[in-house]
Amino acid sequence: MTTPRDTPASRRVRANGDGTVYQRKDSRWEAAGYVLAPGNTRKRVRVYGTTRKEALAKLTEKIATSNRGVPVPSAQGSLAAYLTYWLQNVAVHHLRENTHTRYATCIRLHLIPGLGAKKLARLTARDVRTFLDHLRITCQCCTQERDIDRRSCCTIGQCCDKRLSPLTVTYVHSVLKSALEHAVREDDLPRNIARNVKTPSPRPRRFQPFTASEARQFLQAASGDRLHALYELALRTGLRKGELLGLHWEDLDLDAGTANIHRSLQRTRTGGLTTLHTKTRASERRIALPTECVHSLKNHRERQQEERRAVGARWSDSGLVFTTPTGGPLDPANLTRRFGRLLRRAGLRRIRFHDLRHSTATLLLEQGIDLVVIKELLGHAHIGVTAGVYAHVRLRLQRQAIDTLGDALGTGDDDPDDPPAAVVVR
The missing domain is CATH 1.10.443.10 (Intergrase catalytic core)
Known part of the structure; x- marks a missing residue:
């Protein structure tokens, strides 16, 4: 007669509703259980982990979420349904309200009309790339029917060709990546296919800060x-x-x-x-x-x-x-x-x-203040942000430094300030 202590860990009996956990032939651990799905139905989900503890923790989290009445999105459903679920149940807890509003607007105006009918599980990188390419060349007045009430522009056959800026297209892509990343974390998708689509980096927004005068x-x-x-x-x-x-x-x-x-x-x-x-x-x-x-x-x-x-x-x-x-x-x-x-x-x-903020940083840079000090003053998260935003200023300072060096190198051969030929500058 075997006791619970003698039973292998992969075959221990769990209570009803707790799901099952077992080790696969490929050495990974798989946990399966029933959770709440859209439409007030039950759905069996499977999660995986490198250890029994990891797989069990993932399943326990899904069951706990289900017990709170939050349905688990189905990968067989449409992308529109998943994006709606993600906005209402996930993003709302992690984003500031204004950011959440911008995400919701982006999904309502662009992602759902363009990709919403696609099945989440069947979405491909080609679908995303085709959608983004179409977004770049499409007149938004025509797509969103903005001129219907005014009877102007596109409604009278004179397309204004009002397209989205490259920065906005990149933003739409980033919202889609964020949403699909959560689907990967919840094991609804094997990978984030939106990350496989490379979009050209938009040109940085030009700003004209104040000069010193x-x-x-x-x-x-x-x-x-x-x-x-x-x-x-x-x-x-x-x-x-x-x-x-x-x-x-x-x-x-x-x-x-x-x-x-x-x-x-x-x-x-x-x-x-x-x-x-x-x-x-x-x-x-x-x-x-x-x-x-x-x-x-x-x-x-x-x-x-x-x-x-x-x-x-x-x-x-x-x-x-x-x-x-x-x-x-x-x-x-x-x-x-x-x-x-x-x-x-x-x-x-x-x-x-x-641009007053940009003026502060630009004037400090031109006065030779170290980039680290400017980063701390402005409250940037990383010094790369400071360096990237003010790259044009650094380039101008480099030009001034090169010109100064050129003046020094352009002096005559008999200049008394010339260093001896044997001196090594390190």
């Missing part, structure tokens, strides 16, 4: 503005718009001249103006404030106290540094409009508010 002109024009401290802080430190608007007085130490950046003010579809965490974990940082910013912030605090006394009980105590005249948070869109009006008054060319 334009930056001085901008600060001079902003000196009399109610939000002068905000504009100065943006140009001298490179903070993002959301980081500036989400700054609280408790985040500042004006005596020590430092600021803790760990919040961002964003407008979301469901919550309106909402304070969120910064863009990435690397964006949470402590920066040194320039002396000019400390002075302007102190003046701004005094002005805010005067506004608070003026409105009395109508003041909304949000604790924010930059507020409306009644203490409420500033809307990012309103700040953009104020910034545009300021540029027009100053007689400066039109740039985006985010």
Whole structure:
């Protein structure tokens, strides 16, 4: 008579509903069990692992998800059904709300109309490549029937040929890769076929930051503005718009001249103006404030106290540094409009508010500041991001260095500053 201890691990009896685990002939471990499927049905799923513990953990996770009432997507279903499931049950827990909204728009406008009818299990790299190629050359007014109500452009036979930018096509591809990657992790697909499709790298978005003279002109024009401290802080430190608007007085130490950046003010579809965490974990940082910013912030605090006394009980105590005249948070869109009006008054060319951040980095690079210091100031996750975004500046600095070397090498043969021929430069 055998006891449970004598029974091999691969043949031990598990309780009803826990599934089965056994070792295959190829030495891998396979676990199988029944889970909830779309349509309130039950489906037998199989997962694999290099060890019994790994396979069992995967199956246990699927059964636990099923017990919470979340159906497991079927690889036999359409890509449209899977993308809908992924958005509602997976991506919603891992993405910021605005990012999730952009993903949903991308799936609704492009992925479902173009690939949604395909079976998830039968989707091929050729399907994805054909879809992306078609997306690049298709007029979006015609595809999405945008002009039906206005009876213009495409509806009257005069196609405007409004195509997606290469950057948007790359974004659509990245959303599809993210969705299929989850299907691979859940063993619904053997591999992520979207990763096998290579798309040309889009050209980096061009930006025209302020020159040093334009930056001085901008600060001079902003000196009399109610939000002068905000504009100065943006140009001298490179903070993002959301980081500036989400700054609280408790985040500042004006005596020590430092600021803790760990919040961002964003407008979301469901919550309106909402304070969120910064863009990435690397964006949470402590920066040194320039002396000019400390002075302007102190003046701004005094002005805010005067506004608070003026409105009395109508003041909304949000604790924010930059507020409306009644203490409420500033809307990012309103700040953009104020910034545009300021540029027009100053007689400066039109740039985006985010280009103030690019101006900060560009001017620092041109002053010879190390790339690592700029990366920490801007809050980039990796130094490669900083180096990639400002490659054009580094190229210009290389040109200046080469020209300087050319001036040195172009001196006469009898120059007394020439080093001896025997000197080895290392």
